Amino acid sequence: MAKILRVSYTVFLFFIVALASFAENENHDNSEMASEEESFDALGMIMHHISDSHYWHIISFEKKDGSHTEISLPLPVILLHDGTLSVFMSSEFHHGESVVKKGDSYFKLYHDKIYFTNSEGEIIKDEEGHPVNEKPLDFSITKNVASMWMSALIILGLFITAARKYKGSPSMPTGVQSFLEPLITFVRDDIVVEQLGEEKADKYMPYILTIFFFIWVNNLIGMVPVFPGGSNVSGNIAFTSILALFTLILTNINGSKTYWKHIFAPPGIPTPIKVMLVPIEIVSIFTKPFALMIRLFANITAGHIIILSLASLMFVMKTYYIAPLSVGLSLFMSMLELLVGLLQAYIFALLSALFIGMAVKEEH
Numbered sequence: 001m002a003k004i005l006r007v008s009y010t011v012f013l014f015f016i017v018a019l020a021s022f023a024e025n026e027n028h029d030n031s032e033m034a035s036e037e038e039s040f041d042a043l044g045m046i047m048h049h050i051s052d053s054h055y056w057h058i059i060s061f062e063k064k065d066g067s068h069t070e071i072s073l074p075l076p077v078i079l080l081h082d083g084t085l086s087v088f089m090s091s092e093f094h095h096g097e098s099v100v101k102k103g104d105s106y107f108k109l110y111h112d113k114i115y116f117t118n119s120e121g122e123i124i125k126d127e128e129g130h131p132v133n134e135k136p137l138d139f140s141i142t143k144n145v146a147s148m149w150m151s152a153l154i155i156l157g158l159f160i161t162a163a164r165k166y167k168g169s170p171s172m173p174t175g176v177q178s179f180l181e182p183l184i185t186f187v188r189d190d191i192v193v194e195q196l197g198e199e200k201a202d203k204y205m206p207y208i209l210t211i212f213f214f215i216w217v218n219n220l221i222g223m224v225p226v227f228p229g230g231s232n233v234s235g236n237i238a239f240t241s242i243l244a245l246f247t248l249i250l251t252n253i254n255g256s257k258t259y260w261k262h263i264f265a266p267p268g269i270p271t272p273i274k275v276m277l278v279p280i281e282i283v284s285i286f287t288k289p290f291a292l293m294i295r296l297f298a299n300i301t302a303g304h305i306i307i308l309s310l311a312s313l314m315f316v317m318k319t320y321y322i323a324p325l326s327v328g329l330s331l332f333m334s335m336l337e338l339l340v341g342l343l344q345a346y347i348f349a350l351l352s353a354l355f356i357g358m359a360v361k362e363e364h
Helices: 002-029 031-036 042-050 143-165 176-196 198-223 237-253 257-264 271-317 323-360
Strands: 055-062 068-074 076-081 084-089 100-102 105-110 113-117
Touching: 042 271, 055 143, 076 113, 084 100, 084 105, 143 176, 143 198, 176 198, 176 323, 198 237, 198 271, 198 323, 237 271, 237 323, 257 271, 257 323, 271 323
Parallel strands: none
Antiparallel strands: 055 068, 076 084, 100 105, 105 113
């Protein structure tokens, strides 16, 4: 098996080198034409995709006269500054080209961040090129927030529909029931009951089940390349940190006496060792949810970056020879990301149940 993998890897590298040489020859023959074209900004495209936005991009295209047109859905902007609440649609920014005046304040959208400016929309930067303008408190409905609402509505629709079918006389699961019942049974039996025990499973089942489906559905929406998909909710550190915070709170407010005893006064351990061990145990309270946060954020973001990087190869090399490989690898990684999206939802739910189970167990 290892020999087959090495041979496949060698063939793959040879294929890449061959295609790259074809691309170099083609670009050399058409150097004058390529010099007139605007270079493709792969990094900018990738960062734009994985970042949050005050617009929900639908489609963009270039007209015959060379002008670029972008169609997007504007989202509500909600700003709090100096005790004043300003509410308007992001379309007033005209994709960052216009300054919005509300009361005595001027706002400018720059790289999807809103800053205070003067009437000219001047953005002041430091030596490293970072804006130093003050920012208002931003409670806007961004693309990620709208996507989370959409996923919540999808989950509510699925579960309410399935719940209504369970009313009345029992019958064989059909439709939505046949899809949800095995998943719910799996989460309860193989995650919650396995980690918390039969007697405590029902208490924590709603939370574990909710985060499993919430993360999974958001991951699936993020894999849809066209509107209303394409959001990178699980790849947003704020999203994963809040979910990890929920697990941290549930773990510690339900912690048993045994749990806290093992943290602050580990039994059967010499006092000199306790002096070193207790600080480590206290730090571990926060490192567990931190690991949850980083694992989900890093895996989902990495998947989006890899897919977009592979899709960008044909535009960066500016040749048709690389297109089949670029498209093929992008499709392969997209299929793999469908599995990763489900796997990350499972891991987050499993570890959350594990951490809670370790805290609520009683001393035997």
